[in-house]
Amino acid sequence: MSLLRVTDLKKHFPTYNQKLIRHEGDPIKAVDGISFSLEPGETLGLVGESGCGKSTAGRTILRLLEPTAGTIEFEGRDVTKIGGEDLRKLRREVQMVFQDPYGSLNPRHPVGAIIAAPFQIQRITPEGGVKKAVQELMERVGLNPEHYNRYPHEFSGGQRQRIGVARAIALKPKLVVCDEPVSALDVSIQAQVINLLEDIQAEQNLAYVFIAHDLSVVRHISDRVMVMYLGKMMELADRDRLYERPMHPYTQALMSAVPVPEPRRNRERILLTGDLPSPQNPPSGCVFRTRCPIAVERCAAEIPLPVEIEPGHLVACHFPAVRNVL
Amino acid sequence: MDKFLRVNDLKVHFPTDDGVVKAVDGLTFDLEKGKTLGIVGESGSGKSVTSLAIMGLHRGTRAQVSGEIWLDDQDLINVSDEELRGLRGRKMAMIFQDPLSAMHPYYTIGKQLAEAIMVHEKVSKANARTKVIEMLGRVGIPNPQRRADQYPHEFSGGMRQRAMIAMALINDPELLIADEPTTALDVTVQAQILDLMRSLQDEFGSAIIMITHDLGVVAEIADDVLVMYGGKCVEYAELDDAFHRPDHPYTWGLLTSMPRLDRVKSERLVPVAGNPPSLINVPPGCAFHPRCTFCDYAAADCTTVVPELAPSYPKHDSRCHIPAAKRAELFAEQIAPRL
Known part of the structure; x- marks a missing residue:
């Protein structure tokens, strides 16, 4: 049984035109039908440009946002609609690490209280008391436990991102959604936090949904990777397969745009022209067609559905073809 | 002098209640027209403060700027405010990281x-x-x-x-300073902007200073590379040299801690231990010594003696107490296999 199974998940944000009478406009389709499953201890990387819906997807999976449609199953149980006490109990199993290490910690609370909050909210008294548990957690993530009152x-x-990690793992969850956990950090510090996340995963058999825009970091940490564009899944595959044999023209363009720290490596670059279209008014057919280098008429008429081209390798394109761009 | 931009022993110090912040502490480099210098460093290494000093944007603040900055044989440190205004925007211009602000x-x-x-x-x-x-x-x-x-x-x-x-x-402008111009952008847009800067440089022959923390961006666009740490230059080399035989333990740390897009390097990344230094209390001696794992090979005491920037290869300077030959050996044996 999969730890997490997401089926045709949608999150639309309503918009309103307020003139004389308020009436509803076209919704913003931030996430528009994504499906995937996640095994215990596995890491799924979620990549795409800003505005592709990856953060919204992460938050919707945790029920921080209410899904518009689709189902979320956790350990075989449908948690799409649960509320109240059931939802609160679910939070023992699923947690989140946020991007902004400045905005996600209450500046008026000492670190000890921040890390102890999950125990308090869940009314759990760990063995040996909350303080001891918090200090163990601080030590685990590489902080000095004496800094409890800072x-x-x-x-x-x-260090702040380590605090965020300590808070997320306090209740020994089975799934942690990490939303850009290292993108605000300096290069030399990024590696420290990535190693910490990997060590904790190995110890506790944690599963991660790892949301990031940095394709190099995602390659390092993920087992499988899903590429999103305008709320839809473009491609999903095992890490090495995706990077070595990308089949969707968007994946290929995205990878070819990443600069590699090696001078004069004349890689082929697929330049995408223009900007991301508005998710309020996405293009017909394939959402990527307006920027796709190989789009033809069919792409405007017919929505490409994800097809399993090789085992475990899903591509949503009418003309999938391997192209190595590294 | 024929170099278009010359910066000599530039220091930018900010007096504060807690002490003097030595944001830039003795920086020397030059740049020709039509060339790009990549300045790499972490937050707080002094790279943005350097660019503001060249643009004369510390004037009217508490910053103490000393040293020499010559642009096309014009002394930018001692030029009058009025003359500087005539240069800014026309002779030299700056692209900031956050266009919204x-x-x-x-x-x-x-x-x-x-x-x-x-x-x-x-x-x-x-x-x-x-x-x-x-x-x-x-x-x-x-x-x-x-x-x-x-x-x-x-x-x-x-x-x-x-x-x-x-x-x-x-x-x-003949000099363009770009301070993290693509950091806030998606990679696809970043690629467009870098292409644009390159083609505009071909067209206008301007000199570009590209300030970034991304070694990939540097590899793509720079001709020379200057690595800053704690307000000082720790390594200064031509592009190929900087990547093929980097010669300072901090540069090694940057390279080994970065995951790669084109291969899985190893199961674990090798981070640089510890945190970047506080610029009020820069560690004595080599500013990098508290995070350096190679101090045992040094020929002088890293904790007390400040190393000088010295050539280790032709046109390739670095600031380290480890003898150059030993560094080359360490790089070949321990670092290169990890890249």
Whole structure:
């Protein structure tokens, strides 16, 4: 049984035109029908440009946002619609690490209280007391447990992100959604936090949904990777297969755009022209067709559905073809 | 002197209640026309402060700027405010990281760009506008006529950054300083912007200083690389040399800690331990020594003696106490296999 199974998940945000009478406009289709499953201890990378819906997807999976349609099953149980006490109990199993290590910690609470909050909210008293548990957690993530009474502003960005990790793993969850956990950190600090996340995963058999725009980081940490564009899944495959044999023209363009720290490596670059279209008014047919280098008439008429081209390799394109761009 | 830009022993110190912040502490480099210098470093390494010093933007603040900055044989440290205003925008221009806060929200893009022309030249509004529209078109903004009348918030991030590049280039500056111009952008847009900067450099022959923390961006666009740490240059080399035989333990750390797109390097990344230094209490001796794992090989005491920037290869300087031959050996044995 999969740990998490997401089926045709949609999250639309309503918009309103307020003139004389308020009436509803076209909704913003932030996430528009994505499906995937996640095994215990596995890491799924979620990549795409800003505005592709990857963060919304992460938050919807955790029920921080209410899904518009689709189902979310956790350990075989449908959790799409649960509320109240059931939802609160679910939070023991699923947690989140946020992008902004400055905005996600309450500046008026000492670190000890921040990390103890999950115990308090869930009314759990860990063995040996909350304080001891918190100090163990601080030690686990590489913080000095004596800094229990310090406030977030006394820590550096990397240390703050460690606090966020400690809070997320306090209740020994089975799934943690990490939303750009290292993108605000300096290069030399990024690696420290990535290693920490990997160590904790190995110890506790945690599963991660790892949301990031940095394709190099995602390649390093993920087992499987899903590429999103305008709320839809473009491609999903095992890490190495996706990077070595990308089949969707969007995946190929995205990868070819990443600069590699090696001078004069004349890689082929697929330049995408223009900007991301508005998710309020997505193109007909394939949403990527307006920027796709190989789009033809059929792409405007027919929505390409994800097809399993090789085992475990899903591509939503009418003309999938391998092209190595690294 | 024939070099277009020369910076010699530049120091920018900020006196604060807690002590003097030595944001830049003795930086020397030069740059020719048509070439690009990549300045790499983490936050707080002094790279942005350097660029502000060249633009003369520390004037009127508490910053103490000393040393020499020569642009085309003009002394930028001792030039009058008035003369400096004549140079800014025309002779040298800057692209900031965040175009939303670098542009005025109340004025249209067209108006802000036209102002940049009219400060330097006596032209009619209509002529300035024609030039603005032409420039917006050149940086790849579709429908420039209509876009010129829009406000910054109506532009997407990539388009806004293009508009800022257009503003910086509108008087054909000979020196362009780009401070993390693509950090806030998606990789696809970043690729477009880097291409744009390259083609504009071919066209105008300007000198570019590219400030970034991304070694990939540097590899793509720079001719020379300068790595900064704790307000000082720790390594300064030509592009190929900097990547093929990096010669400072900090540069090694940057390279080994980065995951790669094109291969899975190893099961674990090798981070640089510890945190970047506080610029008020820069560690004595080599500023990098608390995070360095190679101090055992040093020929002097890393904790007390500040290493000098010295050539280890031709046109390749680094600031380290480990003998150059030993560093080459360490790199070949321990670092190269991890890259």
